[in-house]
Amino acid sequence: MRLGVLLLPTDPWPRSVARARHLEALGYAHLWTYDHLSWRRYRDEPWHAAIPWLTGLAGVTSRVRLGTMVTSPTFRHPVLLAKEALTLDHVSDGRLTLGVGAGGTGFDATVLGDPVLSPRQRADRLTEFVDVLDGLLRSQVYSHRGEHYTVDDARMVPGCVQRPRLPIALAAAGPRTLALTARHADAWITFGEPDAADQSPAAIEAAVRRQAAILDDRCAALGRDPAALDRIYLVGNTAERPLASVAAFEDFVGRYEALGFTDVVFHDPRPGDPVWTEDPEIADAIAERLIKR
Numbered sequence: 001m002r003l004g005v006l007l008l009p010t011d012p013w014p015r016s017v018a019r020a021r022h023l024e025a026l027g028y029a030h031l032w033t034y035d036h037l038s039w040r041r042y043r044d045e046p047w048h049a050a051i052p053w054l055t056g057l058a059g060v061t062s063r064v065r066l067g068t069m070v071t072s073p074t075f076r077h078p079v080l081l082a083k084e085a086l087t088l089d090h091v092s093d094g095r096l097t098l099g100v101g102a103g104g105t106g107f108d109a110t111v112l113g114d115p116v117l118s119p120r121q122r123a124d125r126l127t128e129f130v131d132v133l134d135g136l137l138r139s140q141v142y143s144h145r146g147e148h149y150t151v152d153d154a155r156m157v158p159g160c161v162q163r164p165r166l167p168i169a170l171a172a173a174g175p176r177t178l179a180l181t182a183r184h185a186d187a188w189i190t191f192g193e194p195d196a197a198d199q200s201p202a203a204i205e206a207a208v209r210r211q212a213a214i215l216d217d218r219c220a221a222l223g224r225d226p227a228a229l230d231r232i233y234l235v236g237n238t239a240e241r242p243l244a245s246v247a248a249f250e251d252f253v254g255r256y257e258a259l260g261f262t263d264v265v266f267h268d269p270r271p272g273d274p275v276w277t278e279d280p281e282i283a284d285a286i287a288e289r290l291i292k293r
Helices: 013-026 050-060 078-091 119-138 175-184 201-221 246-258 282-291
Strands: 002-006 030-033 065-068 096-100 141-145 150-155 168-171 187-190 230-234 263-267
Touching (some): 002 282, 013 050, 013 282, 030 050, 030 263, 050 065, 050 078, 078 150, 096 119, 119 150, 119 168, 119 175, 175 201, 246 263
Parallel strands (some): 002 030, 002 263, 030 065, 065 096, 096 168, 168 187, 187 230, 230 263
Antiparallel strands (some): 141 150
């Protein structure tokens, strides 16, 4: 089981650098950040753009993988995102994982004046978005004409450091996006059923089992080994508090490892945050017990 930490791109840069270096030194496998223009309770707080922020972290770290959790078509075009991701893959010496999802209905969805899409429309758009991203990142010259995107002879030279392209991790919960994950992704990201009324540990685990079964079936239909996909669980904002103690986290990780997950990512606790209220030093204690051991 690999462990990762999600950092918000909101702190003064020296503090972000110090925290990223510390987490890398502790042995965490990957660091992630949200890709939003603004976000929930931090809408009126400092909030930096994900790709430049990760590029900065790439320059001050040397081992830890970096990723978006997740970028989406909500305010991005696949050609521009592919070019930025390719560049970050080079700057980081092949340490980027590009997390991608359908996008939601919050601030990002309305800031450019676009209509808010239904879940089906967002899934349609994501399917084409990922198809185009995959084609761009695998090619040095690429064209496409579809319902949502037109690409005319895009140049992607010199290509990715990681071959055949940098890894894509897809956030997916429903049958359509899980099928897309089976077709294109190197990793699957989930945190259960975010809109379900029951967010108890048992209900979340049951939802994840259902999702995993669908993903396995979709992989099998394509002749793909389901074990070839990394499976990343993002610890959600639920009643369960796995960061309450090292023992609670170890139990949590054991349960999700038994469900077939290869990676667990948790939000770095933040002093003053109303949700992630744990002591930030829990990350040190977890590393001492689960990573260094």
